[in-house]
Amino acid sequence: MTVRMFTGACGLALMGAGAWFLLYGPDAQDPWEVAKWLGGFLLVHDGLVVPLTLAAGFAVSRARAARGALRGAFLVAAALTAVALPPLLRPGPPANPSVLPLDYVRNWALCVGATVVAGLSAALACRARGLRQTGAMPELPEVEALAGFLAERLTGRTVERVLPVAVSVLKTYDPPLGAVEGHRVSGVTRHGKFLDLATEGGPHLVVHLARAGWVRWHDRLPDTPPRPGKGPLALRLRLTDGAGFDLTEAGTRKRLAVHCVREAADVPGVARLGPDPLAPGFTLDAFAALLRGERRQLKGVLRDQSVLAGIGNAYSDEILHAARMSPFKPAANLTEEETAALYEALRTTLDDAVERARGHAAADLKAEKKTGLRVHGRTGEPCPVCGDTIREVSFADSSLQYCPTCQTGGKPLADRRLSRLLK
Ligand SMILES: [Zn+2]
Secondary structure (H helix, E strand, C coil): CCHHHHHHHHHHHHHHHHHHHHHHCCCCCCHHHHHHHHHHHHHCCHHHHHHHHHHHHHHHHHCCCHHHHHHHHHHHHHHHHHHHHHHHHCCCCCCCCCCCCHHHHHHHHHHHHHHHHHHHHHHHHHHHHHHHHHHHCCCHHHHHHHHHHHHHHHCCCEEEEEEECCHHHECCCCCCHHHHCCCEEEEEEEECCEEEEEECCCCEEEEECCCCEEEEEECCCCCCCCCCCCCCEEEEEEECCCCEEEEEECCCCCCCEEEEECCHHHCHHHHCCCCCCCCCCCCHHHHHHHHCCCCCEHHHHHHCCCCCCCCCHHHHHHHHHHHCCCCCCEHHHCCHHHHHHHHHHHHHHHHHHHHHHCCCCHHHHHHHHHHHCCCCCCCCCECCCCCCECEEEECCCCEEEECHHHHCCCCCCCCCHHHHHCC
16 A cells, blocks of 8 residues: 555545535534534544554555655544544533543543554554665675675586576576576676576576565475465575575565576676676776766666666665765766765775675675665664764655765755655
8 A cells, every 4th residue: 555545545535525524414504513523424433533543554654655654644643533533522512611521531542542552653664664675675795795605505516406486586488497407506696786696508597686585595405395376485496415595585576586598698687787886997987987977866876777786775875975975966066076085985885895794694694784884774863973863865665864964064855755645
């Protein structure tokens, strides 16, 4: 359920209520009568207020841009509570408004409590979700470490079986996946965020882990064949000695992609890749040449795989924070010194991350990535450099984090989440 669907449903419900009111509502003479009727219509009975408020909170917590919608959810819940309750819970116009009936106070407290609980649970759910989604997507350093991890274990060993468990995972049909079987693995390398498993005399398996994909190594794979359609398992590769790995993908958005190709460059995403920022030939001059004539903002340029291979949402946030530059700064406006500073930040950030990730087992890499990030996925936490509160700007299916003091001269960047929510 997206924010747009949620707000759309709220809007439709309100329109329906309005239409019903015009057709069947009471004579709109006494405003108190009207309010009472509307309150009764919206909530049917005061016993429904608590579950309704909770449901609204959870619906919003499921929404993709949920952190952005949180304030909206509170507004909706609070407005419903405020509008509907007082007339509903008092049997008529209060004889003496300064005296509140006891059950009114009790119900009112229940509703406020429910709103707060709903909001808090939504906030917690969003926080967990945000970390899972933004912190864990493998980028250059993690894929580099994974390639090293797999190369160490696979090189020289022979593939016995490759089983695509999820239907959506295999993106090619020629050569068939089975063509890998019986060949020795000659090496595992990285192209941008792609893993490239090469075989001697056989095809390559090129894997893009996307947002929620991962590799799980087994020294001894289970003997029972995996059952399709159950759990996160997407593909299993077994070596002739019984070891092997599973490719898994959490969540419902199936983006994990496996290509069986003669050459890695046969994968369109690999063919499109720009230079690798950690390649020895990637000098300051090469970087400056890439930015020349670039009309976009830095955040977009850094993430564009056809400009630079391997940098995603997390490390572009980290690089811009290290370079003390706004994500929205136009690339064309960089002076020579700023270009040099950005280049330095890029190399240092990625080198450090690769250094941290190297040697970690596949299972530990995600946690390792999270602890190394200084601003990305850390909205509301203090900046480790200056102590200012890290802020975020969210988009349809992602968000960026930055430190106002370090990066934007103390000015918060415009975040149009609320206006989008109300669209
Ligand atoms: Zn800072």
